[in-house]
Amino acid sequence: MGGKIFIFVGIVLILTGVFVSQSNTRVSVNHRLITDEVESSNIKMYVGLGIGGLGLFFAIVGFIGLAKASKQQKRNLYIMKTGIDAQAKVTFVDKNYALLVNKKPIFSIVEYTYQDKMGNQYTRKLNNINSDMVIRKQIQVGSTIAIKYATENPGESVMVLQ
Numbered sequence: 001m002g003g004k005i006f007i008f009v010g011i012v013l014i015l016t017g018v019f020v021s022q023s024n025t026r027v028s029v030n031h032r033l034i035t036d037e038v039e040s041s042n043i044k045m046y047v048g049l050g051i052g053g054l055g056l057f058f059a060i061v062g063f064i065g066l067a068k069a070s071k072q073q074k075r076n077l078y079i080m081k082t083g084i085d086a087q088a089k090v091t092f093v094d095k096n097y098a099l100l101v102n103k104k105p106i107f108s109i110v111e112y113t114y115q116d117k118m119g120n121q122y123t124r125k126l127n128n129i130n131s132d133m134v135i136r137k138q139i140q141v142g143s144t145i146a147i148k149y150a151t152e153n154p155g156e157s158v159m160v161l162q
Helices: 002-022 037-082 131-136
Strands: 084-101 104-115 121-130 144-149 157-159
Touching (some): 002 037, 084 121, 084 131, 104 131, 104 144
Antiparallel strands (some): 084 104, 084 144, 144 157
């Protein structure tokens, strides 16, 4: 979601920069120019480049964010298909106040611990679990949830919310 917002802001800033650099700032009174045209065009160019450069930065950050999110989503789908089923114990649940909609948090933080087949213990903390899902599934400290962990790296896991 954040990547899309950064890309949108970047595109708006790039278009604003192009508009500013191409705008006509001639001011005339009684058919006589008030400002020096060379200075004005240089200022327009620098302001337009500055705004456009800032937009390019935002767009690049947005594309990087989307690429990382896509990679993580593919990894989670792979773990869901090929992972090993396990039970995890929830050790922490709280609302994530980083993103609010109508002054209410839409995401929750869930932390859980689990053991792999070798008996090694792992802890995973997820910051963006849908708060409605946490309430519906009655996820609370001390409850047990179903997870799947990766066969090649048991430290990577995914909550199975059905």
